Amino acid sequence: MQQPNEGPGDAPTxxxxxxxxxxxxATASRAINGGNRVSATAQAAVQAAVESLGYSPNQAARSLVTRRTDSIGLVVPEPDERVFTDPFFVHTLRGVNRVLAARDLQLVLLLARPGDEERRMLRYLRKRHIDGALVVSHHRNDRLADYLAALALPCAFVGRPFTSADKVAYVDTDNVAGGRLATELLIERGCRAIGTITGPGDMAAGADRLQGYRAAMREAGLPDDAVVEGDFTELGGENAAKELLARHPDLDGLVVASDLMAAGALRVLSGLGRRVPDDVAVTGYDDLGVSERTVPPLTTIRNPIGEMAEHATRLLLEQIEGERERQAIRVIFPPSLVVRGSA
Structure with missing residues (x-):
């Protein structure tokens, strides 16, 4: 025999x-939906009753009271094939979800290529189906920082946005210092013909790592013109390495702006019979697992993306909870060098 409240139609009310x-x-409703204007005694009594009965509030009704969805959007303006194959995004998702899971909040993944998908995503944000947005891997032309700042939707960026960086919160690593650190290592090793495969020029990380490379080369009195732009993918690194080595066959050092691209470059060097690090020393950037599996293992710059994603998520939640005003908070993590066999 079924006991009271066990049947599908007998949920406690x-x-x-x-x-x-x-x-x-009315007091019970206020206690369940935030405790506004409810005494501590009444709040405790309602909580005890909820636990005793196994009551679960209707989420739709609760949202009408609190205007909260208990969900956070992770906005990634990249093709889905990149998101599900690049370890950068895997570590980002894990970092965000670690913080949200502890708060019993739902993560909503919003992917958007330029065009119809992007317009649909912007409509979704405008209608506030989420309480706030985290944005990662953004480009100059998507102008998401401009849009979210104008919308006044709580938001935080993982990585410095190209536009409106003074209007939104963001967490980044010092990519200029990271690019300089990788280049200085090769200079100290004795390399003198050092080229670089950069990230996309329309992303702050790509531009900043190139700036660090050029600063180190100029300080050493070395030419900084051996530059080819990549796209942060393994195939992109392979294609960029072929172009760079065709133009500068005498390279003895290669600074690559991501480990995935460096893995592609190592294949090209192997195919040309160039030994690493004896003939060409190579550095990558990220240290998210790829660098340990290449042959030889990559010397790289650690990009603390998991910690950055967690910190950005906490900044966002502070805005949503009203603990922090929506303002341009900037948090910068220092890069660190991880030395392995490629340099």
Whole structure:
């Protein structure tokens, strides 16, 4: 025989919670939906009644009261094939979800290529189906920082946005210092013909790592013109390495702006019979697992993306909870060098 409240139609009601707690229905509702204008005694009584009855509030009704969806959007303006194959995004998702899971909040992944997908995503943000947005891997032309700042939707960026960086919160690593650190290592090793495969020029990380490379080369009195732009993918690194080595066959050092691209470049060097690090020393950037599996293992710059994603998520939640005003907070993590066999 079924016991009371076990059947699908016998879920405990708000009225039952109110009766058991000895308060009005309105007081019970306020206690469940945030505790506004509810005494500590009544709040405790309602909480005890909820636990005793196994009451679960109707989320749609609760949202009408709190205007909260208990969900956070992770906005990634990249093709889905990149998101599900690049370890950068895997570590980002893990970092975000670690913080949200502890708060019992839902993560909503929003992917958007330029065009119809991007317009659909912007409509979704405008209608506030989420409480706030985290943005990662953004480009100059997507102008998401401009849009979110104008919308006044709580937001935080992982990586410095190209535009409106003074209007939104963001967490980044010092990519200029990282690019300089990798280049200085090769200079100290004795390399003198050092080229670089950069990230996309329309992303702050790509531009900043190139700036660090050029600063180190100029300080050493070395030419900084051996530059080819990549796209942060393994195939992109392979194609860029072929172009760079065709133009500068005498390279003895190669600074690559991501480990995935460096893995592609190592294949090209192997195919040309160039030994690493004896003939060409190579550095990557990220240290998210790829660098340990290449042959030889990559010397790289650690990009603390997991910690950055966690910190950005906490900044966003502070905005949503009203603990922090929506303002341009900037948090910068220092890069660090991880030395392995390629340099």
């Amino acid at each position: 708000l009225d039952e919670v109110a009766r058991l707690a000895g308060v009005s229905r």
